Amino acid sequence: MSGNTLGTLFTVTTFGESHGPAIGCVVDGCPPGMELSEADIQPELDRRRPGTSRHVTQRQEADRVEILSGVFEGKTTGTPIALLIRNEDQRSKDYGNILDTFRPGHADYTYWHKYGIRDPRGGGRSSARLTAPVVGAGAIARKWLAQAHGIAFRGCMSQLGEIAIPFESWEHVHANPFFAANATLIPRLEEYMDQLRKDGDSCGARIDVVAQNVPVGLGEPLFDKLDADIAYAMMGINAVKGVEIGAGFRSVSQKGTEHGDSLTPQGFATNNAGGVLGGISTGQDITVSIAIKPTSSIRSPRASIDKAGNPINVETFGRHDPCVGIRATPIAEAMLALVLMDHVLRHRAQCGDVRVDTPDIAPRSR
Amino acid sequence: MSGNTLGTLFTVTTFGESHGPAIGCVVDGCPPGMELSEADIQPELDRRRPGTSRHVTQRQEADRVEILSGVFEGKTTGTPIALLIRNEDQRSKDYGNILDTFRPGHADYTYWHKYGIRDPRGGGRSSARLTAPVVGAGAIARKWLAQAHGIAFRGCMSQLGEIAIPFESWEHVHANPFFAANATLIPRLEEYMDQLRKDGDSCGARIDVVAQNVPVGLGEPLFDKLDADIAYAMMGINAVKGVEIGAGFRSVSQKGTEHGDSLTPQGFATNNAGGVLGGISTGQDITVSIAIKPTSSIRSPRASIDKAGNPINVETFGRHDPCVGIRATPIAEAMLALVLMDHVLRHRAQCGDVRVDTPDIAPRSR
Amino acid sequence: MSGNTLGTLFTVTTFGESHGPAIGCVVDGCPPGMELSEADIQPELDRRRPGTSRHVTQRQEADRVEILSGVFEGKTTGTPIALLIRNEDQRSKDYGNILDTFRPGHADYTYWHKYGIRDPRGGGRSSARLTAPVVGAGAIARKWLAQAHGIAFRGCMSQLGEIAIPFESWEHVHANPFFAANATLIPRLEEYMDQLRKDGDSCGARIDVVAQNVPVGLGEPLFDKLDADIAYAMMGINAVKGVEIGAGFRSVSQKGTEHGDSLTPQGFATNNAGGVLGGISTGQDITVSIAIKPTSSIRSPRASIDKAGNPINVETFGRHDPCVGIRATPIAEAMLALVLMDHVLRHRAQCGDVRVDTPDIAPRSR
């Protein structure tokens, strides 16, 4: 209720601050009997780990995950799975100068007003570092969804600042530090980022994520619509300012004759719906796009105020991602997996196991 | 848990189908002692009522609300407030032909697959008619928020199909059937809608909503971020495919130096954040935009299938809104009010009453 | 969250006051496809209806239930089922004299202090009349549990005031106004109640309820133990002051060698556990006992105070049950059914459908 638990049946309760002793989460509701070890989780954490290229924060964190509970002899038991990640590279002194000032565009200001106290070290609880436990929990959901229903998740960056990144192939995503599904544009993206760093500035990004092989029938019809829960999860990722499902804002200028996806005996002809109709999955790919704002912690001096209300200039040093969007792809995939996992369990509760034999599944190509 | 309850502390549990005996909701968590009668709720219901212009469905529904509980001698008692709206104009025969077929872009298909049974009369539970109880509940939240904190809600249509509608003044919103904050463009919008109707087609819309005089500090930091809950609520409105907070998707191509709103002793200089930083309200206006897809029930014949998987053509007769976005403004305002109401109560629970005396509130002009 | 919703997956949200326009509830989470009509619900309501014997309140209420939603062509659709019961016999004037005074043992005092306002007509929200919607919701759960798993619920009064009522046979329960599983003692119980009425006094009662044919494996291990949820539900019934599972308080003086139920290839040898071990059902009968306090609204004058704190004498006229326990049996059965229904759905969510083929089920005799 205080906003640190995600999900209703498959829940993730996170804890921790960027520069406290540890971060982690408790994953509850995982079906029993699934093989699980740290080796299933660590690779996903490694994908979002800092320090993997010159375009992200240089903080050195192994982000080594430890499973504390819920697994016996290599299998889940149905009891809570606690994940622990010790913080290692805490340079709290880097942040001392921001204790009494507010960075424009940063949660400094709102935390201070809400709680009357805040942990300023590395952004405290508002740090993007807190997405690590989510990615860890997401890895558990992904494994179960893959095994039980063959559901898969993919994501890529489709725009970096002003540069649109055309989709070429999923194969390219793992071959560049931007999670771009594109091979030709990488040098231009690197050059763009290098210039940003020199300027002491930051930029936004657009990320696309897709869930494939989704069964028809997931989602609740009125308030916990599948797309509503996806929007909630995505907007909960640090720095996200917009969410689209399927055609998204393009729907505004579409006609009904254009937007509504025709059904054929072989499946849906198009996917403007993004795999969701009336809040319930259609069996097509679920397609989501998110807008990520530029990092607020930048070297360029900005006009701001201090706690007493006096005007000041803020320059932020320390180790920051010049584009938080660069590491956002695995996070968005994890969030999508967590939402689907929750809805598969919700479907089982009320309607029994999900159907995988519907005759009229749409083509799943992107 | 089955998706018919909105909110955590101020909850709205709705029930009903478009052509069943009645629709309504139970509003729980309202603080005691507020004056409340049907006269506070009916005007909001009238704003979204069908049949008010030639551009919306001609269904004749008075949507007369009855308060069944929770009020004693004209004041709320702190117990649940049940709202009941009897359905009057149920022409179930209009929909008989769609029982065995699926309209492209409609929830017919997904309800059928999820539940194995569906109420096809007027779209059943998936009908936009089910937003009426939400608007009713929203009226209660709006009254309390206005009295307790002076919070106000406004909304307007900013795009109809291909036609962008520049903001001129809030005064115009009530003077045209589109909720347009614009006086000069109305004839063109009417013409556009008339042509659509002739063509048997439909179109999308963009709606902007704003909450004004919002206290700083509302929202939970990690998962129940204020903007996450807003995205969830908005995406839960029928036909919504995209949600933006503040600069939204424009953030993607912004630089950090441009996006981050500077703070001055007089308040924030700009509002790219849309009134939310780190998931918590800044005290500025909360600004939200939503994309509404074109109505799926259109006269133009569409390729589809029946329940047996055979190809068919679907033409939908009956009384449908050619642009569901036209009546969406009061719904989006209500949703925003319900989210804020919930977060005011959540703030009270953990942090005590909200602060209204923060020295550095930003200018509230749009 | 404001305490008017029971359950997590199969939820019952109630509303209404004793002398307001109506009472009712919204039942959410019911699996689709079950045949349901008012005829399934009304008989259960009739069992707890007032005015059926001289030993209960003489209020004349037909308690006629109307299903407002969630059913199409006689079958549940998976959407919320709203139940409405109009109040008919509202003699609000009977209660006018208690507006400014507090009855000893009554919720008058606490409602007043909690909310600063209360609906005094017939006890308002604190009236036992509010158990009617629970009984209605329970009838839906009972039907589903009977059809899906053969689970049955029984209950009886085992003590009335000082008079213990030995169990003879379930057959007797429906043949007397006390729900006593006993034929020989009825005249004595009637005499006891007649004397109480003459004295203007009231008495307590003990009720036993049993769930039969319960699958093994229902219940969550740590906090939402099956017995914990049963205790919560039972203690939530008006006037209940104690709850026991299985041997209950007799366990205190038992030895481990006596209490622990031996297992044999034919099942458990005894049932001290009351059908629950470690918070999870064993497959044996679930046995519950509750203590119901004497009615607080009595004719005999009692020392009390008014709202100004002045000493007064309170005599309560109007139509009250001299023993609320007399009508409590169907309520306790309904509560037990609602808890089990919820846990069957929870089990399906995490562990798949409940098992009905366990080889080692204990004998189910009482």
Add this chain to the structure above:
Amino acid sequence: MSGNTLGTLFTVTTFGESHGPAIGCVVDGCPPGMELSEADIQPELDRRRPGTSRHVTQRQEADRVEILSGVFEGKTTGTPIALLIRNEDQRSKDYGNILDTFRPGHADYTYWHKYGIRDPRGGGRSSARLTAPVVGAGAIARKWLAQAHGIAFRGCMSQLGEIAIPFESWEHVHANPFFAANATLIPRLEEYMDQLRKDGDSCGARIDVVAQNVPVGLGEPLFDKLDADIAYAMMGINAVKGVEIGAGFRSVSQKGTEHGDSLTPQGFATNNAGGVLGGISTGQDITVSIAIKPTSSIRSPRASIDKAGNPINVETFGRHDPCVGIRATPIAEAMLALVLMDHVLRHRAQCGDVRVDTPDIAPRSR
């Protein structure tokens, strides 16, 4: 939803198994600004720690708690407080012989049937060791409730097996290993326990807990009644089979003239209600009694079956409490504190801060 989270606004999500790497919990919803360190929590953990007398399990566990998050410079920040307790004395081999058999009266049987897999080491998740995180979380609640409202918690054993323990004074509780509020009876209790150990048997106990200085108005009126939530929390403690509030089962044979607590200008004259009327606190002491069954793990051989359904004899070796009730007092106090903490926050949300200045508070003597 999978039963590992307690509370709604002040939540405790626990994890861990008896012989896994660690146990712990995440406490969410704590108001910001309270001084907190391990030194506030460790003493409560020490009260329930094993190995403190010859009458409890000889397992050697320091139960050293570490705060992982939610505290900055010695004060709570409003973000989740994670507590970690590493398991140290894991003699997993002691339990190897029970992997394929079911102890009478133990959760072995039900876990196995529910999940199809269970962690048998030390009882796994069903071990009473899992009450340690609850006690840790309770210490946080107790500190806040004491500082904010002066609420205090006390508890004692009032019966050990067949021996009733008359209340003499709270002072004695800390001076004996039984938490008995009695000095004279201790030698007899010690003798009783010594004999039990020799017999390889176990016994039950009754525990009384009291909350003092409770504000009037806590609790929700219909389902989340204060006493219902207390019953839920208490029945959720390992081995509890019965719960009473106030007069409890004595209410059954009371008359209304006797049970209803008279109000006087100086407060309530008696406390049969146990401090709760209509589900809401009266301002009097909240008095609760619980029945704890005898430990199921005993040396005496018992008839049982193995997983294949064959008859066997079970003798349990290892280190078990011969009366789990002996260490239950601090656990029950913690549970009561957690329930009250949650309801104070819930009251703040809907009704504003709790009132401490009611003129008519009852005498608080036991």
